Amino acid sequence: MKAIVYDGIKNVNVKDVADPKIEKNDDIIIKVTSTAICGSDLHLIHGMIPNLRKNSVLGHETMGIVEEIGSDVIKVKKGDRVIVPFPVACGHCFYCEHDLYSQCDNSNPYGECGGIFGYSDTFGGYDGGQAEYLRVPYANVGPIVIPEELSDDHALFLTDVLPTSYWGVDNAGVKKGDTVIVLGCGPIGLSAIKWLMLKNVKRIIAVDRVDYRLKHAASYKGVEIVNFEKHEDTGEYLKEITHGGADVILDCVGMDGAMSKFEKFETLLKLQGGSKSAIEISSRAIRKGGTIMMVGVYGARYNLYPLGDFFSRNVTLKMGQCPAQAYIPQILDIIKRGEYNPTDIITHKLSLSEGKHAYEIFDGKLDECIKVVLKPH
Structure with missing residues (x-):
């Protein structure tokens, strides 16, 4: 065959x-x-x-x-x-x-x-x-x-695609009236946005750097879009426009996000399992007591992981294979x-x-x- x-x-x-x-x-x-x-x-x-x-x-x-x-x-x-x-x-x-x-x-x-x-x-x-x-x-x-x-x-x-995106929304405990940031506008992120719309959340902000994917996200009624390459610190920008951070962040990016030169070097040497750019954005854009749901796939262990940022602000982390x-x-x-x-x-x-x-x-x-x-x- x-x-x-x-x-x-x-x-x-x-x-x-x-x-x-x-x-x-x-x-x-x-x-x-x-x-x-x-x-x-x-x-x-x-x-x-x-x-x-x-x-x-x-x-x-x-x-x-x-x-x-x-x-x-x-x-x-x-x-x-x-x-x-x-x-x-x-x-x-x-x-x-x-x-x-x-x-x-x-x-x-x-x-x-x-x-x-x-x-x-x-x-x-x-x-x-x-x-x-x-x-x-x-x-x-x-x-x-x-x-x-x-x-x-x-x-x-x-x-x-459908169970993974649905599970991401469900496992994050998304409620009516929440403000939700979706990191990544690929198939999972776009599908998750549509599940969020059925939940009647207050606000959906879609983040990516690929213009045509952002355009697709913006075609869904009421969805705001942010190109992270247009902001020096996307996490801080998202925190500002959400007045203290989102209730829930869905990380639909995983380890294939934008990598710094240092991360590329570490990944090449198998010292790190790919990018953690979405994690770093999440650490700044989530509100105190919020929930981050990692739907995107991550690999090996990570250096300089912002665990203290999450711990000090009572952030709940959820993740895994659907x-x-x-x-x-x-x-x-x-x-x-x-x-x-x-x-x-x-x-x-x-x-x-x-x-x-x-x-x-x-x-x-x-x-x-x-x-x-x-x-x-």
């Missing part, structure tokens, strides 16, 4: 790889109908996630048609159209039973966290879904059947009722064979690219 594979730093290619096979009785094989590139895939190809082997199949936002099923699979059947949540989860360990699927104890033999499709040996060594076919383990837990009336475009982001399976059913109902349209972030639809080009425009922020959907067939 054809698949997008990692060939080295900032180098991906479409290659022929072996077709996946049923390995355990609760596996299924799906024929991929739609897949997407995630911002966290860029962390992989930038070398920020360890233990990624060459020729690894990438991708964790995938849906398709069930082609084969193992003998123990009862949740889905051949011919079903399913989305596959990005965390690989067994469904019966302590963490799965407490709805923390992203921390499954049994899906990752290589590390302390749960497994993720297409995300290196650090996260379980599973092949990803940017391919013609995908093996899905624990198929009685993960895959969810999608009704025919929903297009792939309306359903695909249930795999990651337990997607716990949120998908309720989000699916919201989409079916027509209360949330996830498709507006799609700017490019390409064939899987154009995967290298797709990564180049997404990574380079070319052609006003926000989200790429790939079609293998």
Whole structure:
């Protein structure tokens, strides 16, 4: 089959790889109908996630048609159209039973966290879904059947973007009347803004440095935008315009934010896991007693982390990988009722064979690219 594979730093290619096979009785094989590139895939190809082997199949936002099923699979059947949540989860360990699927104890033999499709040996060594076919383990837990009336475009982001952005808002404890700053206007940040609008918050301020992404954020009614490159100290500016700081900050940037020369040097030497620019902005822009929710992916340990700033001002920090399976059913109902349209972030639809080009425009922020959907067939 054809698949997008990692060939080295900032180098991906479409290659022929072996077709996946049923390995355990609760596996299924799906024929991929739609897949997407995630911002966290860029962390992989930038070398920020360890233990990624060459020729690894990438991708964790995938849906398709069930082609084969193992003998123990009862949740889905051949011919079903399913989305596959990005965390690989067994469904019966302590963490799965407490709805923390992203921390499954049994899906990752290589590390302390749960497994993720297409995300290196650090996260379980599973092949990803940017391919013609995908093996899905624990198929009685993960895959969810999608009704025919929903297009792939309306359903695909249930795999990651929608539950991650929804969970970020929910886990931060956002309330009606709050002032919320969203750092990063990529797919997660833009999706989070729309969830905030449904919460009827008092004020939403979207922060980025890419003009076309800020323009998209500003197209949502009532959203204010700030280009952080136009301010000497963005954190202090945000604190000033919010009259003491925001109630909640959603960090949808993570380690791939703007890096100082010192941070680039530290990251190169593996002394730091990427940028902490969003953390530093947050440390100044949050009000006393506020909450910072880190939705963007962070890597290794960090030097000069502003922990004392958070501690002295009673700031609550929350973070982590979204337990997607716990949120998908309720989000699916919201989409079916027509209360949330996830498709507006799609700017490019390409064939899987154009995967290298797709990564180049997404990574380079070319052609006003926000989200790429790939079609293998």
